[in-house]
Amino acid sequence: MSASRHTTTLAAFLLGLAMLLSGCSGEKPHWNGKDISGVMPDLEFELRSVQGDTVTPGDSAGQVRILFFGYTSCPDVCPTTLAYLHQVLEKMPAEARQDVTALFISVDPKRDTPERLGSYVSYFDSHIVGLTGSEDRLRKLAKRYRTTFGYGDADNDGNYAVSHSSAIYVFDGKGRIRLLLKQDMPQQQAAEDLTRLARQDLS
Amino acid sequence: MPWFEFLLPYDFSPLTVAAYLGALILYGLALPRLPEAERPGPWRITAFLVGLLACYAVMQTRFDYYAQYTFFIHRGQHLILHHVGPFLIALSNPLPVLRFWRDRLPSRGLRLAAPLSGIYRILQQPAVAAVLFVGLIYFWLWPAVHFDAMLNRQLYWTMNWSMLLDGLLFWWLMLDPRTPARGRTLGHGTRILMMALVALPQLVLGAVIVFAHESLYDIYDVCGRAWPIAPRTDQLLGGLLTWIPPAMMSIIGILLMLKRIMNDGRPQQKQADLAHSSNGGMAS
Numbered sequence: 001m002s003a004s005r006h007t008t009t010l011a012a013f014l015l016g017l018a019m020l021l022s023g024c025s026g027e028k029p030h031w032n033g034k035d036i037s038g039v040m041p042d043l044e045f046e047l048r049s050v051q052g053d054t055v056t057p058g059d060s061a062g063q064v065r066i067l068f069f070g071y072t073s074c075p076d077v078c079p080t081t082l083a084y085l086h087q088v089l090e091k092m093p094a095e096a097r098q099d100v101t102a103l104f105i106s107v108d109p110k111r112d113t114p115e116r117l118g119s120y121v122s123y124f125d126s127h128i129v130g131l132t133g134s135e136d137r138l139r140k141l142a143k144r145y146r147t148t149f150g151y152g153d154a155d156n157d158g159n160y161a162v163s164h165s166s167a168i169y170v171f172d173g174k175g176r177i178r179l180l181l182k183q184d185m186p187q188q189q190a191a192e193d194l195t196r197l198a199r200q201d202l203s
Numbered sequence: 204m205p206w207f208e209f210l211l212p213y214d215f216s217p218l219t220v221a222a223y224l225g226a227l228i229l230y231g232l233a234l235p236r237l238p239e240a241e242r243p244g245p246w247r248i249t250a251f252l253v254g255l256l257a258c259y260a261v262m263q264t265r266f267d268y269y270a271q272y273t274f275f276i277h278r279g280q281h282l283i284l285h286h287v288g289p290f291l292i293a294l295s296n297p298l299p300v301l302r303f304w305r306d307r308l309p310s311r312g313l314r315l316a317a318p319l320s321g322i323y324r325i326l327q328q329p330a331v332a333a334v335l336f337v338g339l340i341y342f343w344l345w346p347a348v349h350f351d352a353m354l355n356r357q358l359y360w361t362m363n364w365s366m367l368l369d370g371l372l373f374w375w376l377m378l379d380p381r382t383p384a385r386g387r388t389l390g391h392g393t394r395i396l397m398m399a400l401v402a403l404p405q406l407v408l409g410a411v412i413v414f415a416h417e418s419l420y421d422i423y424d425v426c427g428r429a430w431p432i433a434p435r436t437d438q439l440l441g442g443l444l445t446w447i448p449p450a451m452m453s454i455i456g457i458l459l460m461l462k463r464i465m466n467d468g469r470p471q472q473k474q475a476d477l478a479h480s481s482n483g484g485m486a487s
Contacts, residue, residue, distance in 0.1 A: 036354065036355075039356075069427065146271070146355075147272075147425075147426040147427045148272045148429055150427075150428065152430060161431040166424050180354070182421070
């Protein structure tokens, strides 16, 4: 192989690499949260509401859906997330808030009865909906969004820790995945993102 | 969960299963057809199979689930994919098998493979190979990149395959049994130097992760861990797996090279070595 062909191959390789890298920072609308459009499949689940009804994304079609995981015996992450989301929703303009449904998915169906889940969630915010289902269903949903949960060993009183995702997944009115929010993000910024998404859906 | 489910893939990738099956079938078909003198002995066959199986196991069994949701198991996965597995495969010297299939390739296929061999030669320049080997580890462990790789399924597969392929390239360059005397492979001194050089940045990176006060990889908090392991413990174990075993692989490689150099020094061995390498391991 001649030297010039070496150079051509190398140049092509570098060009490809550069294109690959620049693909990560293309001209996209700026969001405060992490834009994960297209990275994960559309919203899909079949779970139980605290009233015992079957709930699917169709029930909240057209709304911006916020999805996050937890369990009511959770000592730290879940109460913080719920309180955080409550604050975020409070910071949104009222008319945009009406277009947002927050779904708190309990991944501890053994302990989280509908009553318990219902009273827990309503304590934080009336806009937040508590959902749960069989472990099998929950595993499928978790896997779909590249997350998981696991149970620790029970102590003498039967209490056990549950590891779960701390992320807040945001879907648009069509159920497409859009954003990933983390709680270390200022509430005002999260509120801006959700408001923009809610208004975008209307137009 | 029934035990056999642990053997099933968590995230089934048809392409990956096909690649491993293909490698296994091509190896198995070539073995009995090789001339007696070139046929690998039981140790080499075992090394090849163990290496292949280990890489398959960390990619397409339940292990992959734990690797996706626990940092230190993810580090263990990359230890197998980038170090142990490719090391064993390179050590098994699959050259006779590769040559067997190359000779059976239609000439058109050989022409199509020409650009590939160009890329291969560039990647196997000592400097490029060493930078790529360490660079890939640093790249995928860069917190922002790591976050995306664990979140995005396609990127996740790209990461694992890039580690495996680069591991094969690097360890083949290091362990290639063909004697450098014929000028087609790297000198043993260069190889020793490279293995020592790539160990250093890995030692640094491992130590940085082990001694980091803050959580470096919050993706495991964001996506949830496979079980409630303390994030600090997870990061510490992951750091240790980045730190110690990879450096040990370099040392094993260096010892093997030293052994070869010592054997080269013995005049009575030299003839035998040359004879062995000319019928055992040589390409064109």
